[in-house]
Amino acid sequence: MKLFPKRKKDDAELKLNALSKGVKAGCQRIQGGWASWMMRRTENFSRRTWFVLLILFVLCTGTYSIYLGVNAFTSKNSNSITITPIKKPKHVTETGEANVEPAEVSEAEYSRIKRFRVYMDSLARSPAGKTLYESIIHNRPGLMDSVRFIENYYQQLKQK
Known part of the structure; x- marks a missing residue:
């Protein structure tokens, strides 16, 4: 093989x-x-003709290159080379961890989340609501995981 x-x-x-x-x-x-x-x-073409053509070519290309270089530094047009200073972002040294406060979940928000979970569970159990439940889960795949995460988070805050 x-x-x-x-x-x-x-x-x-x-x-x-x-x-x-x-x-x-x-x-x-x-x-x-x-x-x-x-x-x-x-x-x-003779050797002299080739030499003259070479000199003309070098002079033309050299003159044009010098023109482009000088024009880039002296021209006021937008085609010229500009020097833009590098600016350091304001919050480059901040990690963002110092200002993070634990999110508060009110009792009303928690009860809404709990009612939603109970509603979704009832949809999943009933034959008529099964298609609606599956379409919701299909369109929002991580929804029930998020609901469970919020409930666990609220329970942890309650214990503290």
């Missing part, structure tokens, strides 16, 4: 490979045509 067995290529992969090979061949054909056209146009 091999650790990495070879996969068989399906039709989609073969078509993709054929397409990519065709695109690659087309690009190479265009590049070859461009290169041969340029060779025909420049085959009669």
Whole structure:
């Protein structure tokens, strides 16, 4: 048994490979045509002509690069390089733990939560309410867990 067995290529992969090979061949054909056209146009250039063209190219690109650099630092346009200072957020050193106070659950809120849990339990037990219960649980998957968590939290606060 091999650790990495070879996969068989399906039709989609073969078509993709054929397409990519065709695109690659087309690009190479265009590049070859461009290169041969340029060779025909420049085959009669002397060494002096090549040297003058090289100097012109270097001067043009160098001048344009210097222009872009100087313009970036001196221009008032929005295209120039701007220096924006880094600002430290106000509360970067605060952890948030010091100001956390235990949440208070009033007796009225607890009784509402308890009534809701009893209602949901009655829905789950009755055949007519079973579909409603399942749709509620499907749309709000963690609802009953949250209700149990709040009830446990209230019991812990009551014990303190």
